Amino acid sequence: MRKDVLAMKFMKDTGVFIANDIKRLKRKWLSLPLLFILPILFIVSLIFLLSNLVSEETDVDIAIGLVNLDENDMTKTLVDSLSEETDLTKGLSMESMSIEDAEEKIEHDKVSAFIVFPANFAENMMAGKKSDLEVTGNPKRQFESYVISSAVDTLIRHIRNSQSNILTLNHYAKDFGMSDEERHDLIFKEFVNQFIQVLSSDTLMDEDEKSQNFTSGNAYLVVNGLFIVFTVWVYMLYVLLMKDTPSGIQDRMKMLKVSLLSEGLGRLISIFIAIIIPILLVLGLSIYMLDIPLTLDNILRVISLLILHILITVVLLNLVDWLSLSVRISLITQSLVILFIVVFSGSLLPRIYFPTYLDKIFDYFYGYQSLNWLEEIMLNGRFTMEIDVLMVTLVIVIILMIIISYIKGRRFT
Amino acid sequence: MKVILARWLLLKGKRFKLLISMLLPLIVTIVITSIYHYTSDDFRVPVAVVVEEDAEVTSIIEGLKDADYIKLDVYDDINEPLRNLEQYQYDSLFVFDADFNEKLQNNERRNIIESYYTDRSFTYDAVKELIASLVQEEVGQYRLSQQVQTLQEDWLGENNLSFNDIVDTKKEIEEETNLVNQKFNFQGQVMEESPESSLNPLLIYGYAVLIFAFFTFDFVTRETNSETKHRFLYLSVSYKTFMLVSFLSLTILMYGFDIISYFILMDSKTNLLILLTYRLVINAFVFFTAFLSRNILSLYVNALLIFILLLVTQFLLSIIRLPNGLTWLASFHPVEELVSNQHNIYLVALVLIIFFIWLRRDNLVRS
Numbered sequence: 001m002r003k004d005v006l007a008m009k010f011m012k013d014t015g016v017f018i019a020n021d022i023k024r025l026k027r028k029w030l031s032l033p034l035l036f037i038l039p040i041l042f043i044v045s046l047i048f049l050l051s052n053l054v055s056e057e058t059d060v061d062i063a064i065g066l067v068n069l070d071e072n073d074m075t076k077t078l079v080d081s082l083s084e085e086t087d088l089t090k091g092l093s094m095e096s097m098s099i100e101d102a103e104e105k106i107e108h109d110k111v112s113a114f115i116v117f118p119a120n121f122a123e124n125m126m127a128g129k130k131s132d133l134e135v136t137g138n139p140k141r142q143f144e145s146y147v148i149s150s151a152v153d154t155l156i157r158h159i160r161n162s163q164s165n166i167l168t169l170n171h172y173a174k175d176f177g178m179s180d181e182e183r184h185d186l187i188f189k190e191f192v193n194q195f196i197q198v199l200s201s202d203t204l205m206d207e208d209e210k211s212q213n214f215t216s217g218n219a220y221l222v223v224n225g226l227f228i229v230f231t232v233w234v235y236m237l238y239v240l241l242m243k244d245t246p247s248g249i250q251d252r253m254k255m256l257k258v259s260l261l262s263e264g265l266g267r268l269i270s271i272f273i274a275i276i277i278p279i280l281l282v283l284g285l286s287i288y289m290l291d292i293p294l295t296l297d298n299i300l301r302v303i304s305l306l307i308l309h310i311l312i313t314v315v316l317l318n319l320v321d322w323l324s325l326s327v328r329i330s331l332i333t334q335s336l337v338i339l340f341i342v343v344f345s346g347s348l349l350p351r352i353y354f355p356t357y358l359d360k361i362f363d364y365f366y367g368y369q370s371l372n373w374l375e376e377i378m379l380n381g382r383f384t385m386e387i388d389v390l391m392v393t394l395v396i397v398i399i400l401m402i403i404i405s406y407i408k409g410r411r412f413t
Numbered sequence: 414m415k416v417i418l419a420r421w422l423l424l425k426g427k428r429f430k431l432l433i434s435m436l437l438p439l440i441v442t443i444v445i446t447s448i449y450h451y452t453s454d455d456f457r458v459p460v461a462v463v464v465e466e467d468a469e470v471t472s473i474i475e476g477l478k479d480a481d482y483i484k485l486d487v488y489d490d491i492n493e494p495l496r497n498l499e500q501y502q503y504d505s506l507f508v509f510d511a512d513f514n515e516k517l518q519n520n521e522r523r524n525i526i527e528s529y530y531t532d533r534s535f536t537y538d539a540v541k542e543l544i545a546s547l548v549q550e551e552v553g554q555y556r557l558s559q560q561v562q563t564l565q566e567d568w569l570g571e572n573n574l575s576f577n578d579i580v581d582t583k584k585e586i587e588e589e590t591n592l593v594n595q596k597f598n599f600q601g602q603v604m605e606e607s608p609e610s611s612l613n614p615l616l617i618y619g620y621a622v623l624i625f626a627f628f629t630f631d632f633v634t635r636e637t638n639s640e641t642k643h644r645f646l647y648l649s650v651s652y653k654t655f656m657l658v659s660f661l662s663l664t665i666l667m668y669g670f671d672i673i674s675y676f677i678l679m680d681s682k683t684n685l686l687i688l689l690t691y692r693l694v695i696n697a698f699v700f701f702t703a704f705l706s707r708n709i710l711s712l713y714v715n716a717l718l719i720f721i722l723l724l725v726t727q728f729l730l731s732i733i734r735l736p737n738g739l740t741w742l743a744s745f746h747p748v749e750e751l752v753s754n755q756h757n758i759y760l761v762a763l764v765l766i767i768f769f770i771w772l773r774r775d776n777l778v779r780s
Contacts, residue, residue: 031718041725106600128590139599149597150539157546160592165557167590168583172561176568190560194553197522204545206524210499210531220533239714328628331713350533352502355455 013258017266018273021241025274028240035236036278040229064094064148065102065114072122077192079117106138113137113148125163126170126187133159162194219290223378224347226286227371230279231345234310235338237271238317239331254409261405264318271314272307279306287378298377301385305377308390309370313341315397322404341367366393416650416658423641424632434628435667438621439674442614446678449612457484458536461494461503465511473509476547483540498529505530505537507544517548518555554580614678615688619748620720622692626699627716629663633703634712653772656704664696684754690761691751697764698747701771723748 025032068079083096097105102114116134124131135152166187173183245253283302287294294302317334324330342348344358345367351359362368369389376382424431460483464470477485488494491508498506508527510516516525526548530537558579566572633656636642645652671692675685702719706712727749741759743749750757 034718103600125593128586130591130594132594132596135595135597137597137599149595152595152597154542154546156593156595158549161546161550161553163592164583164587164590165553167586168557168579169560169564171582171586172564172574172579176564178564178568194556197549197552203523204548205526205528205541207541208527208529210495210529236717239717242710242714327710327713331717335717349456350501352459352504353456353535355452355457357455358452 009257010259010262013262014266014269017263018270021266021270022273024241024243025237025270031240035240036233040282044225062093062148063111065105065111066094066096067099067102067114067116068096069099069119070117070121070123072120074122074188074191075117078122078195081192081195102136106136109138109140111138112141115152125159126166128167158195162191165194166191219292219379220375222286222290223375224371226282227345227347227374228342229282230275230306230310231313231338231341231367233275233278234271234313235317235334237274238267238314238334241267241271242321242327242330259405260322260409261402264315264322264401264405267318268311268314272310275310276307279310292378293381294378295383298383301377302374305370305373305385305387305390308387308394309366312366312390312394312397315394315401319397319400319404322408344368345371347371364389366390416655417662419655420659420662423636427632431629434625435670437625438618439670439677441621441625442618442674442678445617446612446614453612454481456482458482458504458540459484459486459502460540461486461488461498461506463488463491463494463506463508465489465509465513467511468509468513470509470513473544473547473551476550477543480543482536483543495529498531501531501533504534505540507540517552520552520556522552554583557583613752615683616748616752618674618678619691619751620724623695623699623723623748624716624720626695627703627712629667630696630699630703631709631712633659633700634706634709637704638708656700657768657772660696660700664693667692667696682754687751687754687756690757691747694747694757694760694764697768701767 066079066083068075070076079096083094095111097114099116102111102116105111106114114136116136118131118134121131121133133152133156135149137148169190170183170187173186178186280303283306316337320333320337321330324333344361344365346354346362351362351368354362366389369387373382373385373387377385460477462474462477462485464474464487466489474485474487477483486494486503491506494503494506497503506529508529510525510527513525526544528537528541528544554576558574558576561579562572562574565574636656642652645655668689671688672685675683675688679688699716702715703712706715723746726746730743730746730749744755744757744759747757747760750760
């Protein structure tokens with residue numbers, strides 16, 4: 001056949017595959033809304049969680065009970081000042097109560113945890129004997145209990161520090177021949193003093209927040225979340241379109257000289273057509289809701305970054321598909337690829353937190369590059385982008401696609 | 414017995430794959446948890462500290478370096494780290510002024526450290542608390558030495574103890590005595606150590622069991638949609654009985670793997686019975702999904718959707734507290750129940766009811 005006829009046939013075949021894929025997608029109209037809503041639901045909850053963690057003003061106080069079983073004045077003062085002061089522990093509200101009360105309140109889900117100061121707590125502490133603060137968490141609120149446990153850790157760090165100071169003071173006072181009564185007095189006063197200092201320790205810092213003031217903190221979470229959503233969408237669409245072509249039909253297609261490449265290209269284009277509208281809708285909506293100021297050329301930059309990202313991802317999935325021996329291997333490998341993209345784009349955890357030996361991956365990984373430039377443009381108001389890595393990756397995966405389709409197509413003829 | 418033999422014969426050529434897919438949950442769990450343990454310690458928080466000339470803060474810097482979750486960079490000038498912070502290269506930045514020590518000695522307690530963070534600082538609060546406690550320690554030492562010195566002056570009329578002597582004595586005393594500790598447990602459970610947020614192998618194992626159960630039971634879809642099914646019309650054993658026997662024998666086989674995994678992976682806190690009921694529930698669920706799927710590929714697609722759905726709902730359950738009247742909803746999430754070490758009573762009951770109805774319907778049709 002002549003070259004232009006071949007090219008015509010290739011395009012025609014691709015067209016047939018696209019039409020077929022679109023038809024199959026339409027037949028799955030029931031699962032499509034689910035497919036688009038599920039990731040969004042997931043991300044919304046993620047953002048909800050993170051924005052609560054990041055922003056300091058948590059509306060809901062975590063309620064903690066304080067139970068004092070010690071008759072000692074020192075412990076009494078300590079517990080009283082803890083329940084009065086809330087500076088030390090932002091977002092926690094403490095209330096002293098009896099042990100029966102505390103247990104009942106946990107049963108009725110009224111407190112998240114309670115801290116028990118055991119009998120002879122202060123005495124043991126001063127004698128250097130073993131003394132423990134017992135924290136009992138509410139099994140229904142495990143997540144909060146961990147927060148409390150770490151707050152108690154801070155509290156204990158301060159108490160230990162005061163404890164060792166006071167023990168040292170006690171040691172010297174004994175050495176200098178101070179009478180027992182006077183010594184006890186001194187130590188009691190000192191303990192209270194130290195503790196009050198501890199409670200006001202958050203005035204130590206002069207805190208400044210630095211940000212590029214272009215967008216609010218939530219926008220960062222939204223952009224990262226959208227990136228994950230879009231990537232997962234691509235994968236789910238791909239999975240919906242996967243099919244086991246019976247070998248009889250494969251043989252017939254081979255006889256008609258339908259190339260594997262045209263099937264892959266058809267898949268790429270139909271996924272692109274199916275996904276681009278929801279992506280633009282969600283993107284436009286979030287830009288509008290977050291009030292991100294974007295000029296027209298920056299909007300075009302964002303769109304082209306996303307297009308490149310989608311294309312590379314689909315081609316990668318397709319390559320995995322072709323190279324896998326069975327559907328199950330293909331599905332597992334593709335899931336791992338998607339996981340890799342999400343993790344190493346820095347969308348879950350920013351790049352700076354990763355170990356240094358993994359740092360190099362980010363420089364050459366297209367997922368990180370696309371997300372990074374999306375952030376630079378949308379969050380930091382940059383007016384440039386570098387798409388070298390993305391372009392090179394795209395060219396490489398397309399060349400791989402051509403080579404593999406050629407090899408696979410030849411193998412059985 | 415004959416039914417089991419038939420099952421065995423029908424799986425010819427797939428037995429090895431079947432065995433692998435039963436073994437894989439254990440392998441996957443071992444691989445993932447070891448990757449997690451191997452790398453998780455290397456994830457660090459980049460923190461910058463500026464120490465201006467004359468500031469003596471060695472012990473604070475040492476304390477920060479000891480914290481294994483911090484990757485510390487020390488500068489003597491604020492410009493560079495501040496610029497890096499603004500480009501989100503640091504989580505947070507702390508500045509010790511030139512007159513930091515002077516302020517400490519004068520018992521000043523307000524704004525003696527300057528700190529900077531960004532809108533993307535995930536761990537600022539933790540680092541801040543750490544530095545505050547280190548500074549607090551420093552403050553406490555100055556205060557202690559002043560007090561001891563005046564005490565000596567008052568009682569003995571001497572003055573021969575230096576700051577370092579006193580700090581040394583303090584360190585000795587710290588080593589000799591038991592300092593206060595935390596004991597954490599949930600009400601109704603006995604657990605001696607404080608909770609850790611490490612990766613629970615049960616979580617990984619639970620999801621791996623789910624995924625690979627789909628691969629193990631894909632023969633149900635294959636056989637339900639094949640010609641073989643029609644032959645049962647002429648046999649004394651119904652197709653459903655055959656499938657039920659297959660289901661039970663495979664589940665018992667899988668229990669063997671579960672018990673092995675239990676001894677390799679889990680600690681004494683996990684209840685073996687809970688793991689076994691989890692397996693029963695998951696197998697039944699997968700079995701029916703496979704029974705209802707039109708072909709192998711759609712079974713796998715369903716598997717993927719179910720997997721993602723369970724993952725998402727579990728995540729939601731961990732952050733959103735269900736309203737009081739609705740907490741029972743959580744007990745319908747099998748993996749959540751497994752991880753929180755609870756018995757799946759509702760789910761087991763549900764499985765039994767569904768099996769009963771499924772078999773009963775068959776009998777009605779036949780009679």
